Amino acid sequence: MVGLPNVGGAVGRIVATAQNGLEVIRLGGFDTGTEPAPYRVVETEKMYRLRRYFPDDPGDGYSHVILIPPMMVSANVYDVTADNGAVSILHRHGIIPWVIDFGSPDHEEGGMERTLTDHVLAISRVVDLVHRVVGRDVHLGGYSQGGMFAYQTAAYRRSEGIASVVTYGSPVDVLAALPLGVPASLAVPGAELLADKVFTHLWIPSWLARTGFQLADPVKTARSRVDFLRKLHDRDALLPREDQRRFIEQEGWVAWSGPAVAELLKQFVVHNRMVSGGFVIDGDIVSMTEITSPVLAFVGETDDIGQPLAVRGIASAAPDADVFETVVPAGHFGLVVGSTAGRLSWPTTAEWIRWRDGEGDQPDTVAPMSPDREGRGSGISWSDRLTYGVGQVAGAGTVITKEIVGAVDTLQRTTRAVASESVRTVPRLFRLGQIQPSTRISLGKLMSENNRRSGDAELFLFENRVLTHEQVNTRIDNVVAGLIECGIRPGEHLGVMMDPRPSALVVIAALSRLGAVAVLLSTADDLDEMMTESETRVVVADPDHLEIAAAVSDRVLVLGGGEQRVIDRADGIHVVDMEQIDPAQVRLPAWYRPDPGLAGDLAFILFTRVQGRLTRWSVTNHRFAMSAFGAAAAAGLSTHDTVYCLPPLHHASGLLTTLGATVAGRSRIALSRGVDPERFQTEVRRYGVTVVSYTWSMLSDVLHAPGFDPAQLSSVRLFMGSGLPTGLWAEIDRELPNAKVLEFFATADGSAILSNIDGSKIGAMGRPLPETNAVDLAAYRPDVRQLEVDADSGFVRRAEINEVGMLMAHAGQRYEAGGRVLRDVFRPRDRWEVSGLLFRRDHEGDLWFMGSEAAVIETSDGVVYPEPIRQALSRVPSVDQVIVFGVGEHGAQVAVAAITLREGATSTTPTQLRIALGELAAIQRPHLITVVGSIPVSESYRPLGSELVRRGVPRPGPRTWYRDSEGRYRRYTKSAAESIDWSRPTPEPVAVRPAPAASHNATGRSGSKQPVTVVDAVAE
Template identity: 60%
Template structure:
């Protein structure tokens, strides 16, 4: 009889299990008696329904707009009666509103929604709530809903937003991916899904639920087992039943494919939440312009919105006061469950009251920690996983391995980086190796290829406007039709005189697509001579350069500056000056001879110009030369679609055309253009566009980098400065100002026959080494006094020894380059080398150092004085802004004269400071005279000019003129000393320092 109670208990348990199980099977869950909080739909549009909770008893506190993720039902904020977000917030005296996006698969057109549709909708909701309540809103969102909140705040630049509150919302997505997946693996996969899957398919609700559960399959399985084991005990199950039903049944809605594709492309592949420059509709936005205070809740055991990824908001939003509140929960526990009810939502209410001025600062928040040094880790500790029961056994083991074997993880990150860089660089080098004289290659062709590959992805960013690859390519085709209608034919030389704007890039690409030759003109006094040397009578100009073009050209075609019927150019006459914006491309009959992108590697593509000894010289550039430079620069800079290049360099300069524009197009990066260069605009556009690479020439960035008003913090998206001619002093300043970025200094000959790159950036002032895949470079021994190469006993040219100055030569592997003087049998029988006029030395590590142009080297009574080391040394003085070196006198007895201009508010350099700046040079290598000026004029490419000073000869003695005495020190040059040394003021100059390319 004693066993009967046990039997009865077992039978009761079986019956209860069967009854509860049948109820779950029939209704999906146990009946808990929970009723949703009351709400009224205040606004209904196709994108959303706007709920206002407790409409019959509205609180008079600040309004809170709650945003759900795309894949989660809006009911996530009202899952349980007592612990639901809307109830707790209302009881705290706040006014809760919820955005309900519905289930897209049940809404007409819902599965075609884009990411921008969601952001614009939330922005509209903010306006609606503000209109009703008369108060700014606190914008709050869970998971991806929090990402929406950040993006909306950026889109509105915080207008009308009192604060932003997020729950498990990642910002630095690639900084810490779910399951510890490496970015090198996830990024290409996400790109493939965005381009090939979600542009055709959407995500149903059941798949969203399954994906969420697969993030932690062990926990999901254990929860189901625990539910089944307690199915007999209804009272034990009821407190968690609402949450279980939400996760297992009701909580998931479909994702629209276009929105998922955009999410993957912008915020996973390119990680533009943290870097800035993401696009909403046709507007470029950045979290760096968010000024609202931010509170980010993070789960200490959250494997989806991992702490390191969540804390990315600290770097992404430098203008915001950013706080955090860490909770001992996983992703879902942040907003639903007992911890959410006792900590998340009460803390949220306290935060809002604090910012409303009606309550103290919450005790559960603190200033956010900077996790920038933990990128690639999760921020979820092993102890958190064990303590809170999250993660599979494999996940725990992996995390333990990561924490115990940190060195191994470092090696893995390095391997990932090498793999990622190799995947980008190798195809470019292979393509370079396949170029032959008849290979079809040109700027127009590359842009056409990019349009086919990337289509609707962004290409040009300018004045907050966005143009996609396809839009730019269509514009190029339209300009080609306009050129054809104006009589331009393949092979014709056409001058281009345009500022660095989208229309200029389109014009150059259109000439390339047509097969014409772009003669790149520089504004100034040499325009007429440039036209003659460039063999062209037709100029393609923008409105700003129309008058200068009309004064020197037979015909002028005007492009850019805005079109439309309202546009009227006073000079346009329909014959000599033609406004191309008034040409209807659809009305142009395309001739039978036209073939797009006909350019071959051996064809002339561009003509550049430089000055040598005051003489203007042209530099023909073939498609092959341009491609070598473009792919070489893209490889050296490791450019990819995740980069946005700030293209500031003038396109008439080799650095702008060959490396900045060429490298950007070859690398598939975005191009951001600016109307001017000043500190305020620079800072604004760096953040707004998400600039990762900044191009430069010479001293272009000096006024920006050295400005006290430059509002750029340490956490900014710039990783690289890329260009040529940067003075060593400015380089030092830049590295100090941007410690997370590096300088990629190129040295390129005007025709692109040789390209050097200082890839590491560790040796300031060095030109680096030859770019792989471009022509080999050697330094030949050279006798400057006789102007000839030095040969060895066998009659071959001798290569310069380590630290011996010689002339640079580039290997001529192709037979078809235009305008190149090629020497044969130079170092070996059968080799072919192109001789330059640039003097270099190579150090023991193999790095090249530019010493000056052959015609600029001073041949003094003490030996050779090379200009560049002097310029590098003087530029490092804090009192010096620009420095130049020129020579006076007859060879063998020439004087080296250096001129420096003063920095503002730093005083004038002293004799001691000048000597210390040149301490690395022997006295014989230092300038004989140094003059200090208030200003030195710079060229259109920002290179200091010395022409006027050279023409003036030896400077007259005075307070700002110093001379080198016999001990190598600098003393004031007086008239008596000048007379004693025979330095007659105004003595004529022999030779000149040319402008490097």
Template identity: 50%
Template sequence: MEVPVKFTARTLTSPVHRVLATAQNGLEVIRFGGLDTGEEASPFTVMERRPMFRLRRYFPAADNLDERAPVILVPPLMVATDIYDVTRDQGAVGILHDHGLDPWVVDFGAPDREIGGMTRNLADHVVAVSDVVDIVREHTGKDVHLAGYSQGGMFCYQTAAYRRSRGIKSLITFGSPTDAVALPMGITVGFASKGADFLADHVFNRLAIPGWMVRTGFQMLDPVKTVKSRLDFLMQLHDREALLPREKQRRFLEVDGWVAWSGPAIAELLKQFVVHNRMMTGGFVIDDRLISLAEIICPVLAFVGTTDDIGLPRAVRGIRRAAPRSDVYEATLKAGHFGLVVGSSAGTLTWPTVAQWVRWNEGIAERPEVAKPMTDEDQPAADGDYTVMSRLVNSASQAAEIGFGVAQDFVDATVGAAKTTKEIAGEAPRTLPRLARLGVMQAHTRMSLGLLLEEQGRRAPLGECFLFDDRVHTNSAVNERIDNVVRGLISVGVRQGSHVAVLMETRPSALATIAALSRLGAVAVLLQPGTNLDDALRLSEATGIVTDPQNMDDAIATGGQVYVLGGGDIRDLGVDGHPNVTDLEKVDPEAVELPAWYRPNPGIASDLAFIVFTRSRGHIEPQLITNHRWALSAFGTASAASLTASDTVYCLTPLHHPSGLLMTLGGAVAGGARIALTRSFDSSQFAEEVHRYGVTVVSYTWTLLRELVEDEDLQIQRHHPIRLFMGSGMPRALWQRVTERFAPARVVEFYASTEGEAVLANITGAKPGAKGRPIPGSATIKLAAFDVESNRFLEDERGFVREVEDDDTGLLLAHPRTGVEHSSNVIRGVFRPGDTWIPTDHLFRRDADGDYWMVDNRNSVMRTDRGIVYSLPIEDALADVEVLDLAVVYGVEHEGRAFVIAAVSRRSDEPGRDFAPEQFDRALAVLPGSQRPDIIHEVRELPMTTWYRPKTRLLAQQGLPAADSHAWYYDTTTHKYMRLTEAARKRILKRKQP
């Protein structure tokens, strides 16, 4: 008869029985991977099976299921779905069920075991979660609460933005970062961005991470903790009762909790989160749609672990700025990354808080006490019991989560060396400094818009080129469209060197047409819709017009050859059989045989590339732009504005405008930035597209931005993504208001001469109104002494032109690069024998710091009895009047005499405050009396051109202002401004000028 062994405390501590128990438990671990805890997983039913996921509903037989609020739990990549059910008592689904909720879990499976699993990208997962929301709503009839851990929480944010919160009652995330500005181990964003960019483009586009590598990599990243955990387990292997409570958690973290990670998903995460930080700026792409977290409007609860070195608190709190329209709360716990969702703290704090949060949003409970409104202020770091070494060790796990792998230091060093070598030896624009490429450019150097787009397509075919109507167009797709348009143009007889007009609204087809003409080596003549076209066609010698359907009738009216492109898929133009009209969309590109003379992108720097038109003194003037001139503006803009692939440039100026062609389009292409095209400028549309597209740079011309600062209903959020406004012609008064309204964004003001290579940029923005300094790579410039009255240069005793001193006014001259730029307006022997200069029409002064200030156009200066008066210094001075909106200075001829008039408008956001003459006295005190306006009068609205430039000619045609309570004259006796009465007006007309 066998007698059972009775284990007493003494028996357990005896060496023999410790050895036997260790052997017995160890054999179980070897055979089954762990100890049998006797626990069963929470019951669930798979409600839906799709290639991307299986949808689990836990406790499907629960009572009053129809009354429970549905909660969808989304796991991160690399981590198994069972993280929400590690143990029945302490797991998420069990606790949520016990608190009266209806838990659902998205199971993405193990990608290396799923068909097509290793080719999944981030968009696939976001679209899948969105589908899950619809499925759960269909089953329950209720809006859902969407929750996700780590990257799963990032999926939840993106899904809510993708759906614009439709069907989502609240969001809950756990250690989910949104702001890449906070990276572990003090890694700078720039350093991490370079490594991540290389890995995304050259490693993870070919390589995935299998599950065993993920597990091994995680353990190797924290070897001390791994070894200690295993030693503790071995030392207690004899005591089964002590090990069982933590056994499932141990086995999950060390064995079962890790799954493979597909390469495309890693690459997209690196690109969107680390390199471009588009979780913060917006403009990330899901299923070819552009979205922004600013579109989230449902409440958010973000769990923050004070000792979390994977989802750093600062990175997690970025959601407050990224989703400004949402009520964002945070629950701060003393926990690490895994401790937020797994373990005793999660069981007693995290999941009960989630349950109460859901019930609060359902209107049946109070708000959890731990859930506090998230503020904008930075929270102090709480290191808890972490030592420096443990922080460094745990930080390595963040590298695994964002795809750097266990060999980050080695990879970064290799990447740095490789990039340095390529920068020295390569020839592509991305691997050479932009200005160095300008510096080595000669007349015969190949350079054109079409060439840069082709290089960009080769470098990053799946990179995002431009955005339009909430859709993204990749470099590959854009180049394919350009090549197709090239074939269409060849089919109608366009050749290299042909002058072809483009009459199109801002749309993708317009960009493709301009680029196609460049790729052909033809000259694009850019026409402004809605204007008289005959003079422009005659001056440009254009042989045909490429137009869109919207402008087709105007193009046909010119009597020339018309080629219609774009305008949608439905082609019913009503011109079938018209002898002068060809629908290029009906040309089959594959059927066009390319002629032997065709070579893509044959344009060289000295070739004429574009003709644009400016209006001066009532008539249009053609401006000839060579490839070199375009490249100078393009690379100069990209450098001065520090444009990178992380930028999205919002093109508010049309492509036919010199600013849109040279600066916006050129700068974005040269800098590798995305271009956001908009159909028209509208303040409400502006705010929406800025957030959705993730606009970081906004282009402008003249007073275009005034409408934005004047719009009291502008729905631009405080934490907008804009970092820069770039353009030309912005008045100083508006400049100051723009920087106040859109802080911390700044303004970069450019000046570019229409002839020559003079390009100035006010990069720092420290001096509003100044044009700045010459950008590297542009022409050498000088200010020549010039007598405006006699229209001639002032010479020294040797007969050479005299240079002006600081703060004196002179005519701006540019020294051209021989053989690159051609101009009929060339003068020689200016400052020394044989030198060559191109004069501009603009008068400047240079201050003691070397910054240039424009004072006027030599053709529009005001000639009065008291001498020449310059307009821009008066407008700049009036900018200091507090209630001023805009000021425009112009001359008026009256009875044979010239008067200087300033028209001023009042800010709409200053109700009840009027102009006072004392304000003008103070503001204009910086100018001598001879340079002050004779009369200042208030106007309700200043007339503007379609390009937002004040119409001074129209104001001048209205003559001298009438006597009025809102008009003031300059009293030469008291040197003060006084109200303009009828008697005072008569005295002004009679008084003698000094």
């Protein structure tokens, strides 16, 4: 009989368990008797109902906060428990809470068609409403995705009317630490597939949202259920957490609309634009850098959904905001609901709000957030995981050292990088290698293909607006109709004179779609010559270039704006306002076939100037494709990139390596109105620019601007273009270590395209782009300006390593050879195009530009190559622009280097100049170096030296130096000028010093067998 009491206790537990279990089955849980906090719905819209909690309290002197729930969670998340809910705690601390209730989309009119933009615009309207009611700036808070909404709304409004932003477990750098540690390499393709193919047709019901949340932490979910069942007999023990349990397991979940999920995945997972910037809200380009109001981010130490590393991304994403954080020992849900949230999160939120409104002190638990605190991995430490319990099961029986973890992480990142590059690059190069003369390929065709593939994706960003592929494609077709109405036919040459803007790119694409030839014109003084050389009679211009175009052409077609000045000027014959043509009324002729261009057809005509002589560059569709696909592959462009176009479209870098590569890479292209340092930094941040294109020295104005902040360009991974001075290249390498430089070099006819893909050799032109024409260097005699023939074989001798030679491009496509073509050059029946450009090849096979054949300076000491001098002097910190030229008769020319000084620099010293030129032999240095007031630049920022050449040898003066026999520089005085005879060779120095590796004799042969170490070169 001793054991009977124990039997009775067991029976009692069984009975209590059965009774409580039956109540849970019938009612879904226990009746706790708690009542929700009082609120009144003060505004109802199609998108939301706005709750004002504690409506009977006038809130005089109170601060106000608007709380936003995630899309999948009920608005009641802020009022789960009566005494410990967010709204109640905030009210007790003198804060009036307003909560946005989006309802459940599956029960709302039009709810399943809601987009991410709809939510942000709705929140923005709520901010305006509450601001008007309370008459002061309001605080904006959000949990999880609700916090992402808060960030996006603050950025969209540029913080107008927002006192601060408070978020709870809200990821910003999403790809830095995805939920459950899913690798980005797996998540991005999967998210893109779901966004494009699944959520355009489906939506997520509430039960699936609940299941997904529980699967995010299956160990905790299982443990909490087991704990609930074990205590099912003890009603009093379960009641304190019953409201929270019922919310998580039953009542707290709502459906997601498919379009909203698709937009979330596309913008903030696939493209990670919370960090990079450039996300789109209602057609406007928005960046987190627009947030200027203070930010407080709550970070869960064991949050596996909004992981600490992802949450802390706000510190770098919003550089103009004061960003703070509070670390809470909780998981994702525990940040806002439960005892920990009631003890830490919400009291700290109230103290923060009062502090920001000037009514209290800074909370002790609030500290400035620094990007440096991100660390590696997810940001959740092993000790936190073990303490919390999440990692106990996952880590049981397994001991992994930090070294192994690091090795696995490195291998995984390397594998992902290689796989990613292969997926992007191989198909492009394969397609490039398959092009034949009869292959249909053109700019217009590529844009049509992109539109069919992803018409709703963004293509053009301009002046904070965005145009999709579909919108651009429709505009192209409309312009084609207008051109046909104006009598334009396939094969006709049309000049294009327009600033870089969407309408200009549309015109170029429309001419390609029609099969006409776009002649890219600058506004230089030689327009008449360009028109004659290109056989152009009709010009398409924007309103700003109407008068210039009308001065050189009898017929101008004006596109863009429909401005009154154009309407007044248009007569329908000499000046046609194309905006007045209704494309719907144009009857397309029977001959019209969209995108008829073949690889062998002429597509574009560009112009370049070599030694003052205008040179026509005819670009076939094949050469356009070579440049476009080759540059896209070299730059690794993808749909994740936004390319910022600085060069004018009449420059090869603007047309081929910016527009062409962007279209081939299916990236976004952001257009600028010109180089302005302040606008540059603003637009790079706002658009989320990852790649910047340039020409020549145009980046100088940006990098040397007084307010330049390298941190503002954190999203930029690549600068690509041609002509970059080595000094600027080195600055980018130093100031922006996370960005690389991809320098291209193309011959004047496009027969050879080189690129420095690796970027480690500053100044090198690199090697030919894959699948473009092969190149070689022919031995060259600069003294007689002839290729050097081998006496035994009779073929042209190939230049040796570090020997200066003539660049030869293999003329494989006979229909494209536009320059001087030689046969039987290196072997029988080969064909090579002579470029007229001189290079040397180093031991690794990389090419270095030495100058054009025409630019070689023939002095009494032998040949001097201008490019190594120009690039070496560009490295002097005080030097801005450099021009190197020869003056006088060939064989006795004076090598002159003219330099300008950077703004704020008063002088440079002979020692600085000599050190900069130290890798050149004394006789390879300029005879004179002179500081001039200015060096003009072209529209593409190429230095122009014709006026300096015309002036001749610089006069003696305090800012001109001459080279002595040992290569040192001394002040060029009147007496020095009278004593120097430039026609006589420089006497040998008394002290014998080893000749640097870059020295060359008059034949162009290397004067030293040592490896050449010239470090500077640039594209012509």
